[in-house]
Amino acid sequence: MKLLVTGAEGMLGTDVVRAAERMDHDVVGLGHADLDVTDVDAVARLLGDLRPEAVVNCAAYTNVDGAEDDLRSAMDTNAHGAGALASAARAIGASVLYPSSDYVFDGSKAAPYVESDEPRPQSVYAQSKLAGEHSTAESNPRHFLVRSSWLFGVAGKNFVETMLSLATNHGEVVVVRDQLGCPTYTAHLADALVRLVATDAYGLHHIAGAGGCSWYEFALEIFRQAGVECRAMSCTTEEIDRPAPRPAYSVLATERGEAIHLPEWEVGLGDYLKERVAAA
Ligand SMILES: NC(=O)c1ccc[n+]([C@@H]2O[C@H](COP(=O)([O-])OP(=O)(O)OC[C@H]3O[C@@H](n4cnc5c(N)ncnc54)[C@H](OP(=O)(O)O)[C@@H]3O)[C@@H](O)[C@H]2O)c1
Numbered sequence: 001m002k003l004l005v006t007g008a009e010g011m012l013g014t015d016v017v018r019a020a021e022r023m024d025h026d027v028v029g030l031g032h033a034d035l036d037v038t039d040v041d042a043v044a045r046l047l048g049d050l051r052p053e054a055v056v057n058c059a060a061y062t063n064v065d066g067a068e069d070d071l072r073s074a075m076d077t078n079a080h081g082a083g084a085l086a087s088a089a090r091a092i093g094a095s096v097l098y099p100s101s102d103y104v105f106d107g108s109k110a111a112p113y114v115e116s117d118e119p120r121p122q123s124v125y126a127q128s129k130l131a132g133e134h135s136t137a138e139s140n141p142r143h144f145l146v147r148s149s150w151l152f153g154v155a156g157k158n159f160v161e162t163m164l165s166l167a168t169n170h171g172e173v174v175v176v177r178d179q180l181g182c183p184t185y186t187a188h189l190a191d192a193l194v195r196l197v198a199t200d201a202y203g204l205h206h207i208a209g210a211g212g213c214s215w216y217e218f219a220l221e222i223f224r225q226a227g228v229e230c231r232a233m234s235c236t237t238e239e240i241d242r243p244a245p246r247p248a249y250s251v252l253a254t255e256r257g258e259a260i261h262l263p264e265w266e267v268g269l270g271d272y273l274k275e276r277v278a279a280a
Pocket of ligand 1: 038057
């Protein structure tokens with residue numbers, strides 16, 4: 001299958017390109033400098049030239065706190081750019097996959113969020129991601145909207161690296177205990193996305209590391225698996241002042257019959273730690 005990946009130099013995009021290559025697809029990865037998805041003419045021209053059968057849109061504005069003061073940038077890329085890409089894909093008969101976020105939920109539910117749960121975004125970033133789901137779906141009937149959560153992978157700054165670096169440099173960390181989600185290894189997610197675009201299971205999917213935990217529990221497991229000594233203390237969301245609100249609970253589950261399931265988040269963490277050692 002011929003695949004085009006946008007945002008191909010980002011954390012998820014890098015792994016999607018690798019997964020597609022491993023599965024012997026004909027894949028073209030375009031970084032931000034190669035294709036700005038907000039440039040409608042360039043998007044139409046490039047898709048017309050490359051003629052992929054599916055587009056995996058990993059291009060995104062992902063600065064959750066920064067978006068609070070930059071609605072326009074978040075909406076331009078995550079919503080309008082996503083719509084332009086989906087529309088250009090439709091024009092050449094290609095499907096489109098849009099990765100979305102657990103942050104579209106308000107966190108008030110006490111059980112895992114499934115696809116039929118009502119999104120209620122609390123932050124500008126989350127609003128832009130929900131708007132991107134809508135613009136993608138409205139622009140191309142052959143769409144996959146995949147909500148995932150708490151990503152970590154070798155090609156990006158992530159929570160695991162932050163924790164390991166704090167442990168090395170300070171010997172102690174303070175981590176929130178009252179936000180729960182699903183840590184997800186991008187290599188596992190990327191495999192799932194590439195498998196999904198080769199099907200006709202269009203629509204909304206929740207795909208994330210199985211199980212769930214708080215950021216504090218995630219940090220403890222990082223130190224345990226990495227064999228790192230660190231004094232880990234917990235705090236509440238209220239005690240740390242961050243510009244963007246985050247859902248207190250955003251564990252994802254799926255209600256789809258033939259869903260793609262990822263390994264447990266602890267397995268994802270273990271595989272990530274092995275990959276980063278191998279890459280060092
Ligand atoms: N990270 C998470 O925890 C998380 C959780 C759930 C869902 N997601 C979703 O997963 C997807 C991938 O996230 P990620 O963590 O891999 O993000 P990332 O590492 O920030 O990668 C995003 C990539 O998109 C590029 N980009 C930004 N604006 C662009 C534009 N207008 N045109 C083309 N490329 C553009 C960025 O380039 P520059 O760096 O040059 O701007 C970057 O390479 C996003 O849709 C995100 O919303 C992420």
